[in-house]
Amino acid sequence: xxxxxxxxxxxxxxxxxxxxxxxxxxxxxxxxxxxxxxxxNYRNAYDLLFDRxxxxxxxxxxxxxxxxxxxxxxxxxxFYFVALGSLAAxxxxxxxxYSGGSKSIYLMRRLPQRWELLRRDITLPIAGAAISLLAAxxxxxxxxxxxxxxxxxxxxxx
Amino acid sequence: xxxxxxxxxxxTLNQRLHGKQALQSVDLSIGPGEIVGLFGENGxxxxxxxxxxxxxxxxxxxxxxxxxxxxxxxxxxxxFATSEHSFFxxxxxxAHRQFYKEHFPRFIDKRxxxxxxxxxxxxxxxxxxxxxxxxxxxxxILALCQGADYILMDEPFAxxxxxxxEDFYKVLLGILEPNETVIxxxxxxxxxxxxxxxxxxxxxxxxxGDVLACDxxxxxxxxxxYIKQTYHYSADRVSRxxxxxxxxxx
Numbered sequence: 373x374x375x376x377x378x379x380x381x382x383x384x385x386x387x388x389x390x391x392x393x394x395x396x397x398x399x400x401x402x403x404x405x406x407x408x409x410x411x412x413n414y415r416n417a418y419d420l421l422f423d424r425x426x427x428x429x430x431x432x433x434x435x436x437x438x439x440x441x442x443x444x445x446x447x448x449x450x451f452y453f454v455a456l457g458s459l460a461a462x463x464x465x466x467x468x469x470y471s472g473g474s475k476s477i478y479l480m481r482r483l484p485q486r487w488e489l490l491r492r493d494i495t496l497p498i499a500g501a502a503i504s505l506l507a508a509x510x511x512x513x514x515x516x517x518x519x520x521x522x523x524x525x526x527x528x529x530x
Numbered sequence: 531x532x533x534x535x536x537x538x539x540x541x542t543l544n545q546r547l548h549g550k551q552a553l554q555s556v557d558l559s560i561g562p563g564e565i566v567g568l569f570g571e572n573g574x575x576x577x578x579x580x581x582x583x584x585x586x587x588x589x590x591x592x593x594x595x596x597x598x599x600x601x602x603x604x605x606x607x608x609x610f611a612t613s614e615h616s617f618f619x620x621x622x623x624x625a626h627r628q629f630y631k632e633h634f635p636r637f638i639d640k641r642x643x644x645x646x647x648x649x650x651x652x653x654x655x656x657x658x659x660x661x662x663x664x665x666x667x668x669x670x671i672l673a674l675c676q677g678a679d680y681i682l683m684d685e686p687f688a689x690x691x692x693x694x695x696e697d698f699y700k701v702l703l704g705i706l707e708p709n710e711t712v713i714x715x716x717x718x719x720x721x722x723x724x725x726x727x728x729x730x731x732x733x734x735x736x737x738x739g740d741v742l743a744c745d746x747x748x749x750x751x752x753x754x755x756y757i758k759q760t761y762h763y764s765a766d767r768v769s770r771x772x773x774x775x776x777x778x779x780x
Binding site: 385472474477481 | 584585586602603606612614615616617619620625633634657658
């Protein structure tokens with residue numbers, strides 16, 4: 373299997389491993405927040421489906437679970453914000469890379485390959501944002517799975 | 531032939547409105563094989579001129595290389611060494627060679643390894659750990675080895691000791707091919723006067739002098755004297771200024 377040389381997709385000399393580490397930490401943090409927010413919202417809504425009689429719980433006949441969008445709103449919104457913020461920060465960092473320590477921007481702007489500068493600046497940030505959005509989509513599918521399979525069928529909202 | 535035709539450059543609207551442009555109607559032609567010294571006081575426009583040639587700045591006028599505008603199709607025929615350094619601090623010298631080789635197919639490996647060995651620069655050490663003098667040397671080595679026809683150097687020796695500079699001038703003269711052109715901006719007039727073939731003087735954005743070294747030799751005027759004459763340098767300005775400052779005391 374052919375491996376991709378990530379160093380060719382970033383400003384020369386960039387600490388790519390550190391950028392990947394930061395992305396992973398950001399994704400882990402955003403995932404944790406999303407799970408926590410959705411988990412709390414779902415748990416609270418689930419509890420309201422039941423009447424408590426001591427230690428027993430009885431499903432209320434008129435119980436309806438709030439719609440999935442209402443429960444998930446906020447958890448994934450935060451996730452998107454983090455993904456886009458990281459994208460902007462990474463692109464800014466890459467562009468400013470060429471003016472830190474030396475003026476390698478003079479070399480990059482002299483290259484015969486006119487798209488080389490842009491390619492190295494935005495490729496990894498865009499890939500990171502795409503991975504973030506994919507992770508958000510997978511999370512959403514997971515949350516939907518919980519919503520539809522854990523909620524009693526007769527209580528499913530619209 | 532590098533042709534600079536009626537090039538003007540203003541950094542601010544104020545400059546343009548008040549006629550104090552960074553470059554004003556500069557006309558200059560530089561042919562293959564010339565070693566051109568570009569001289570002028572700080573802020574004269576030397577660096578601005580070089581950046582316009584390289585396409586880093588927008589300008590009015592025209593700059594042509596063998597009759598064609600300078601674009602990505604012919605930019606590889608120009609190389610650039612600057613005192614600000616244009617290398618990647620987190621790469622080694624060898625990694626730079628690979629980068630240049632990939633993007634500038636005419637890169638000269640033999641010259642690169644030869645110069646690295648001559649100046650005793652390490653191949654596998656990150657550039658940010660080089661001394662200032664070593665960084666300057668490496669910057670110039672890259673410009674000389676790119677395989678360019680026109681090598682622009684903007685005060686490349688700032689921070690190098692005199693022995694280092696002397697070695698470099700000798701090596702430069704020895705390795706240049708007949709078709710390679712050097713445009714060297716420097717304040718070290720007396721040091722470079724022995725090996726440049728032409729001196730171009732720039733002042734307040736305008737070309738105020740352009741003379742061949744051989745013509746200066748024939749007239750018996752040194753380059754320093756020529757520059758002083760062109761700038762109307764007054765030899766007693768220092769004593770007059772001191773007199774004013776001290777009020778004629780002592």
